[in-house]
Amino acid sequence: MNTHTVKAYGDELNQLTAEVARMGGLAEAQVADAVESVGRRDVALARAVVERDVRLDAMHREIEKKAIRLIALRQPVATDLRKTLSAMKLAVDLERTGDLAKNIAKRALILAESDPMQPLTRSIERMGWLVSTRLRDVLDAYTASELDRAVAVWTSDDEVDEHYNAMFRELLTYMMGDPRTITACTHLLFMAKNLERIGDHATNIAETIHYEITGDEMIGERPRWAPGPDADKPLSAPAA
């Protein structure tokens, strides 16, 4: 293998990592904008999020294609193979994160047509802020290759789950108290669920970074797609 080949190979790998980082930046912005569009009842912003999602889909396909080509032509091993496989995995999580942000924006468009539900949209905003922070932290960990930071995100998911469960109860109480709010509350419920799932994707990303850096799986089991207490024990239903 001559120097030229080695250089081109390293370039390709660096380019792949950079593309994942860029995709991460866009996904992060999509989540933040989607949440913002809910709170501000900003129809134009929500529409922009929906329209911008195709870019994440395109980036996902591009990263996957490049990674497969790299594996087939360069046959990377050890760290390089882990970097390449991680890029593929991260692109999947970021694409799904984008889909979830798009779904939130679509629901924001619907909510903008009904009466404002201030205290509830405030809860969505707080939860959205929490999830956005997780996503930003884990993407910082990726670009800086900082293991500790990735592990910190991995171990801190409970906060999001707690927020989701509190929101779930809040929404049920609202619906029972005023059945006219049921349709709007159902959309808010799915928004909260979407944010919880974005939090799960941040956890997945942390696991992938851990694998990329150490070559080991994350120790211990973290439930993914956990239903939260709402599916673990019956809720004490507030009076309607």
Add this chain to the structure above:
Amino acid sequence: MNTHTVKAYGDELNQLTAEVARMGGLAEAQVADAVESVGRRDVALARAVVERDVRLDAMHREIEKKAIRLIALRQPVATDLRKTLSAMKLAVDLERTGDLAKNIAKRALILAESDPMQPLTRSIERMGWLVSTRLRDVLDAYTASELDRAVAVWTSDDEVDEHYNAMFRELLTYMMGDPRTITACTHLLFMAKNLERIGDHATNIAETIHYEITGDEMIGERPRWAPGPDADKPLSAPAA
């Protein structure tokens, strides 16, 4: 490369495919049992589904590990590389399918403690049957390497979406008509959403089979995690 190495390599690849097929069988059973446990209010069956899910998680990790080892040590190209990468992708979709089945079973456990809601659980069963059929068909396509069959599953997702949207409206009507059913209906709503997402995973699996066999991406765009009409246009809310 001597004959022994070649043979061992082929064996490894066949074993990987067989493990994915086996994981598919288990995931299929988990979905069917979870749906069955809702209709029959079968607490023992729902518990069995919840407990069995760890096996799918273990299989996912095992398949991923073997695929990575195969890429690193055997450096497969062309069809073999596609087979290996597909195995990794399919294991992810099957693991998530299992998580969703587990979530349905957990909610079945909660519903078993409240009053039966016959017409609604019937709708879940019908939707579950539809989704199970999709999953079975696409796994048949995988084990038989039948491209047409995979494409057929890929093009037939609308039925599940339609069913989900009908259920969404049915559940809202129910909640508004009798706010005491809100908690139960919310669990049924998430069950329906979970089934819709299992349908999406069947679609992903069809795409992966298409890639494995042809080396090309599926033509055209299929929305994943699509919110359905419920998030695309405002619902005409039935009177409470």
